[in-house]
Amino acid sequence: MSHTDKRIGFVLLSNSACPLPSTRIAVLNLFPLLRAAGYDPEIVFEPASATETPELAGLAERAKARGCSLVFFQKVHGASVLAEMRKLRGLGIRTVYGVCDRIDDEIVRATDATTIVTEFLRQQHASELRERIHIVHDGIERPDICHPHDSDAGSTPASRLQAVLVTSSTLETIPVIGRLPRDLDLTVVGRYPESPSLKQAIRGHLKRALLQPSQPGLGTLRSAGFQTRAWHPERVYADLLDTDIGIIPVDTRFDPLPGREVSYWEVKSENRLTLKMALGLPVIASPVPAYLDIVEQGVNGYIARTRAEWLDAIDALRSPEHRRQIGLAARRTVLERFSMEAQARKLIGVFEKLLAGAELTA
Numbered sequence: 001m002s003h004t005d006k007r008i009g010f011v012l013l014s015n016s017a018c019p020l021p022s023t024r025i026a027v028l029n030l031f032p033l034l035r036a037a038g039y040d041p042e043i044v045f046e047p048a049s050a051t052e053t054p055e056l057a058g059l060a061e062r063a064k065a066r067g068c069s070l071v072f073f074q075k076v077h078g079a080s081v082l083a084e085m086r087k088l089r090g091l092g093i094r095t096v097y098g099v100c101d102r103i104d105d106e107i108v109r110a111t112d113a114t115t116i117v118t119e120f121l122r123q124q125h126a127s128e129l130r131e132r133i134h135i136v137h138d139g140i141e142r143p144d145i146c147h148p149h150d151s152d153a154g155s156t157p158a159s160r161l162q163a164v165l166v167t168s169s170t171l172e173t174i175p176v177i178g179r180l181p182r183d184l185d186l187t188v189v190g191r192y193p194e195s196p197s198l199k200q201a202i203r204g205h206l207k208r209a210l211l212q213p214s215q216p217g218l219g220t221l222r223s224a225g226f227q228t229r230a231w232h233p234e235r236v237y238a239d240l241l242d243t244d245i246g247i248i249p250v251d252t253r254f255d256p257l258p259g260r261e262v263s264y265w266e267v268k269s270e271n272r273l274t275l276k277m278a279l280g281l282p283v284i285a286s287p288v289p290a291y292l293d294i295v296e297q298g299v300n301g302y303i304a305r306t307r308a309e310w311l312d313a314i315d316a317l318r319s320p321e322h323r324r325q326i327g328l329a330a331r332r333t334v335l336e337r338f339s340m341e342a343q344a345r346k347l348i349g350v351f352e353k354l355l356a357g358a359e360l361t362a
Contacts (some may be wrong), residue, residue, distance in 0.1 A: 005355060008034065009044035010257040011059065013052060013075045016043060020050050021168075021233070024099060025271065027074050027140050033344035035292075039351065042066060053078035060087035069355055070094040077107055085110045094354040100138070100323055101267045103260060105129060113350050117269040120289035124262055136347050138271040139340035140278045146263045146331065147280040149324035160185055161318055164281075165226075166236060166272060174226065175251040175308050176286060184314060186226035186247070189239050237279070245317050246276035249310065250286035251313035270294060274338045277301065277330035282323045284313045300329035 003126050014020040019028060031041045038195055048055050054076055063071050071088055075082065075098065085107070088095050095111040097104075103124045108114045112131075115136040116122050122133045160183050166173070167190040179184055229239060240246065255263045270290045276283045277300070284302040285291050295301040302313035317323050336342060 003135055004037040005069050006038055006351075007040040007042060007064045007066070007068050007070075007350065009066065009071040010041055011054075011056070011071060011073045011076060011081075012043060012046040014050035015046050015048060019022055022100060022138075022171065023050075023074060024233075025141065026074075026100065026136075027166065028346060029139060029141060030344050033326055033340060037344070037348050039348070042068065044068065044071065047314070052076055054080065056080045056084045057086040060091055060093070064091050065305070068093060070096065070130050070351060072112070073099055073107075073319070074095045074098050074276060075100065075102065077102070077104055082107065093135065095318065096350060096354070098136070100269050101264075101268070103257060105260070108133060112354055115347060115350060118267070118290040119293070121267050122289075124260070124267065129202050131273055134346065134350050136343050136350075137338050137341040138269050138274070140274055140334065140338050141340070142237060143278060143335055145279055147241055149280060149327055161314065162243040163187070163247050163314075164189065164240055165247050165249070166231070166240070168231075170228075175245075175248050175249040176304070176307055178307060180226065181311065181314065184252070185238060187229055188226050189229045190235055192230045194227040208277065240276060240279055240281055243281070244283045244323060245285040247287035248276075248283065248288075248291075250288060250305075252286055252305075270338070273301075274294060274334045277334045280327035280339070282332040283330065284318050294333060296329075296333075298326075300326060300333045302326075 012019070012023050012027060014023045016023070016028060034041045044066065045054065045056060045059055052075060057080060068121065071093060073095065085095050085161070097111040097114045098106050099114065099119070100117045103121070103143055105126050108125060110131045112132075114133045116133050117135070117137055119135060123133065125133060163184055163186045165174075165186060165188045167188060170191045171188055174180065174186070250265050252265055253262070255265065257264060257267070266289050268288050268290060273283060273285055273291050273294060277294070282301065284304050285295065287303050288304055295303050297303060298316070300314070304310040304313050319324065
């Protein structure tokens with residue numbers, strides 16, 4: 001196979017100059033590993049601002065002119081995307097659809113192969129399509145960073161426990177847990193202003209409180225007692241290391257995808273969990289399906305479904321030695337299985353079979 005036969009065009013969800021985490025983790029981080037394997041990854045489309053439904057007119061001809069033998073579509077969909085996928089097929093250029101939280105049988109049919117982040121999500125597709133859907137997880141970005149457990153091993157339980165929650169949203173309430181225990185401090189790292197003034201924070205909260213009715217089972221911002229931090233791709237590691245436990249509480253009420261019997265929260269990837277586990281941080285999480293195959297209860301983490309189970313797990317992790325044992329077991333569980341190298345090998349396996357002209361089955 002010549003060098004040009006291994007030129008892979010990539011259609012991105014977001015711009016590579018300021019990528020969304022999913023673009024960075026699922027695509028850009030893999031480029032050096034693809035190059036090391038002899039592939040020539042090339043961005044053939046990236047939007048000025050992130051969009052799942054870009055206008056791609058002319059993409060197929062552009063990919064052919066650049067010598068691409070395969071085009072990878074990151075999560076995008078819509079009429080324009082489908083039209084270009086079909087044109088690529090007509091030109092003899094293979095296509096791969098990479099997705100993390102959508103169920104789209106039409107696009108799976110239109111492409112030669114699909115990569116998806118969880119087995120649960122694969123099972124939500126039409127049964128006749130599952131053999132062409134392949135699991136490629138989100139890879140761990142910083143395997144070199146580890147929580148400094150030795151510093152507190154053997155010490156007596158602290159009077160207060162420090163917890164961290166990383167989210168892609170701007171939480172104003174803590175799902176499931178509601179009001180935090182008095183001796184638990186929580187930092188929520190998410191889509192918050194970098195450093196809002198106290199006056200702005202109070203004004204914003206009062207406005208939301210007036211506009212939104214309270215929800216049963218959720219604590220208000222004031223009663224929850226957490227502090228917020230703006231998410232940053234590098235600083236998030238310092239935020240995670242400067243804490244005792246990680247928590248991932250999820251509102252598991254029925255919230256179905258359009259036309260489906262499965263809720264949005266059920267199709268989430270393992271990324272938020274494996275990020276924390278790779279650092280050796282003990283984690284308590286809601287029962288997101290992707291988490292259930294990773295967490296061994298009380299051994300490398302905790303799954304909690306009710307407020308009572310959350311409080312029990314928090315109490316169990318007040319012991320520094322137990323936190324150390326759980327954290328180190330968590331790190332061992334995910335480091336190789338979810339490494340960037342392991343995911344690159346899986347993706348390359350899909351590419352190799354397609355470019356060899358094989359009909360792909362999982």
